[in-house]
Amino acid sequence: MSIEQLAETALAMVAPGKGIIAIDESNATCKKRFDGVGIECTEETRRAYRELLLTTPKLGEHISGAILFDETIRQSTKDGVPFTKVMMDNGIIPGIKVDKGTFPLAGFPGEVVTEGLDGLRARLEEYYKLGARFAKWRAVINISDETPSGTCIDANTHALARYAALCQEQGLVPMVEPEVIMDGSHDLDTCYDVTEVTLRSLFASLHEHNVMLEGTILKASMVISGTTCAEQAGVEEVAAATLHCLKATVPATLPGVVFLSGGQSDTAATAHLNAMNQMGPKPWPLSFSYGRAMQQAALKLWAQDMVGNYAAAQQTVYERARDNGLAALGEWKAA
Template sequence: MGKRLADIGLENTEDNRRKYRQLLFTTDKELGNYISGVILFHETVYQTSEDGTPFVELLKQIGIVPGIEVDTYNSRSPSYEAILENANVLARYASICQANRIVPIVEREIPPDGDHDLERCQQVSETVLAFDYEALADHNVFLEGTLLKSNMVTSGQVAATKAIKEQFTKATVTDLLTDQLFLDYERASQASVLRAWVGKDGNVAAGQKELLIRAKANSQASLGKYEAGSPQGKAGETGLFIKDHAN
């Protein structure tokens, strides 16, 4: 959040973070047609709008299911031991979530940092996925009651040769053929919103308009109906990669 606010020249204060989240969560109810759930950070769960309405309630009012970030992140350079350990930790986490009537989102965190090629990313993605689901079965997790938060299969950000979009699209689809898919458009949804808002109260409506445009485009993409270049967002040509990213 600090990096995103810095990008538009805002100080990373709790109130600025709250104002930005209020912009997102008070957008027109149409937003609920395109976004089904939001993963909230611990701070966000307890924040309220200016009129005192909890953010969790605002989300419910527009038909969006609120969730909370409860897991930690995986190793960036997976050895066999690291993959096995992370899979078992994720499986235990999923089991605990289900025991408490929470739907676990199992995330195989494979960041785009590094100089790896497309083939290496696909190999790691498929291997981690196999380990994850074996561990989930071993821990008696109800698989139909879980969601997989997947990654795009791409070459590394500093790879000597970058895969073109047709190549990484095919690699990602191949990887996802056996997945129970949960699509996360968090960064893609917010970049244009921030550029339109830039922390000014008078720009809240402009930011919300950008959110609706991008959310609709992402929803269409998940259904295979998106036409490339159709929405012209404020950050349409801006790279969204953040080195060593963590929520």
């Protein structure tokens, strides 16, 4: 695939008023969420739930793409239609999570590095044949009194760059996700500093590995107070700090930035995105790539009555997509 085609896909992923839904939970993570609402986690219940999400009426009005898990990209609706066909027929670009999760970083207690580079070229080739047109790799950066170390940041951004180069070689747009974790007592300024250093390291690594930014999407965490910080920054503070950090680190050639919700409440994630998009011109579109913030309310409804609440659960998914689509335009208004 040419850089022009990669760039075209990347721009479609951040089309005005549209964002990405993340339904790429591992089976273990899915089990935790299902356990929380009293659903048995089996291959069939996971398939049925993801069918509910992907067949939501009018979803393509506000969703440009969906990140799938290895199991999901191989699955079909109950009527036998592959999920990837359902998505493409509704203008939703199939994506795939390709990392293998985090593991302890040897020599650095409390820090982790994402693995999954071994055999990645062959996996990406297969995923392209299955219909994927973009991929995602998540790195995790923890904040504490002792972390993160420069070694941890550089190890993770180096892996992100290697992954991104392999994606583009196979015709997939890489979504690079260096998540600075909310958990902790750190304040807004500390989160800003760590996010800035991480993003500088990321784009230096991408440059060193000849990754074409025109065909790359950044999935970023917001600059936000730690969950147990005594002083929680307000919506405008979070939006201003996040936007300032991005402008200081992210090249203008990047097609767009999508945010992860990262444990924020549904409303907070939407409000922060909306506030950023009301803060004047930016070099790139700012949109969303939310998982729990898109799904949780629908999952609870569906769990109460899988048949009777099916339509209501899908309506909830649509409403979350609509609200975040409006926030990506800076036009959302709290109820």
